[in-house]
């Protein structure tokens with residue numbers, strides 16, 4: 001039976017897509033992933049599995065994707081270039097396709113100095129844009145780096161991320177364009193809190209006609225508390241939470257801050273729905289996957305389309 | 308230049324513990340420039356070793372000598388004969404210097420007094436920064452004279468990662484983001500479009516090759 005990417009079908013049919021993130025456990029228990037998958041099932045079109053995020057050793061993304069696939073979900077394999085050289089990356093791309101995984105997200109990855117293996121050697125043999133190009137050429141031309149021909153090319157819908165809040169701001173859109181040139185078909189953005197800056201970025205995206213060439217999913221992370229907001233803003237690389245947002249979280253009693261975080265997330269989703277060129281959202285509820293169904297329902301995005 | 312830092316004195320003393328007559332050998336080139344292994348540092352370290360030994364009631368003899376280059380045999384040769392008096396050599400050369408000295412005196416224990424760090428530039432007095440990894444295929448012409456392989460913590464060749472903020476690298480607020488520098492420079496020249504070409508994967512065979520690399524120049528050989 002031909003396996004197809006659900007995410008690709010949803011997007012190609014013009015639906016507003018919903019994806020969510022699932023972090024694998026720091027352990028070998030498959031039930032954790034199964035449980036997370038079952039919470040998300042039916043509420044999202046695809047599930048991203050992070051690849052040793054922030055350089056912390058976790059159950060591998062490929063295995064977790066295979067487990068989610070078995071549970072009937074459409075996984076997005078996140079793949080960072082930090083830990084594997086081009087031989088291992090290309091081999092995993094083939095393995096993923098063989099397991100019926102149909103989406104890949106190509107990333108450089110957080111630097112190893114952030115995680116629990118700070119003495120590790122960062123590989124970075126190729127960068128994320130080169131990885132996009134590599135997967136694209138494996139799929140469309142049936143060739144690995146160097147030109148050797150594959151007997152059976154992998155079948156993967158190719159995505160990557162972009163951070164509209166990083167610097168140099170004036171270059172972010174050019175870099176996005178480069179990712180599309182390399183072959184990216186969908187983009188998931190960094191968590192959006194600074195809506196003004198996001199709109200400014202989207203305007204540049206539209207001006208250059210980039211939104212016509214790629215599907216863009218806006219990143220959403222519901223904040224659990226004011227202190228989490230503060231922590232993320234100062235300690236997590238690439239995060240931009242404006243002061244007024246942090247103040248808003250602080251202005252409510254601690255016991256109500258979760259609700260406030262959810263409210264902000266839903267408001268942001270509503271804003272994103274109205275922005276031309278945004279074709280979906282990507283929810284990164286870090287170790288809070290159980291909130292995703294509620295977010296999706298309250299944002300009016302349930303039920304998910306059957307495609 | 309090749310930069311280096313002196314090892315902690317306790318580590319040096321532990322290495323030297325089995326020996327009584329020690330020759331400290333400095334190098335007058337790179338490691339002198341970065342104030343780690345030149346004549347001055349040889350003198351300082353030698354007196355520290357003597358002083359500590361005295362305090363601990365140990366009898367040692369420390370000789371001092373600095374040669375112009377520890378990585379070139381014709382200079383190391385100056386030590387021939389002279390070294391016979393000693394039980395061990397403590398080299399304040401870079402890793403290449405230590406190995407060259409050890410190669411010329413294979414019977415003599417040659418110990419490293421420095422930790423060799425990187426190929427770098429003297430940014431300010433007392434500040435050295437790494438800016439070349441000797442990849443064997445210099446790409447600086449494409450990147451406005453800033454090496455992304457070395458100065459970007461992830462060695463990215465196709466633009467900044469998502470962690471670049473306010474001009475500094477996500478990994479270290481004390482380090483400028485290489486990509487911010489590249490983009491600023493190219494923008495200043497009106498050449499930002501140069502970055503829109505996808506830079507292909509690096510040919511690391513020029514870096515790793517089939518193990519250690521060498522340069523062989525027939526023209527140089529025949530000339531000697």
Ligand code: SF4
Pocket residue numbers: 438439440441442443444445446447454455456457
């Ligand atoms: S491109 Fe290679 S040779 Fe040139 S500065 Fe960078 S590491 Fe050194």
Ligand code: SF4
Pocket residue numbers: 458459460461462463466467468469470471472475476477478483484485486487
């Ligand atoms: S912040 Fe800049 S220098 Fe640091 S890893 Fe990212 S692109 Fe490289």
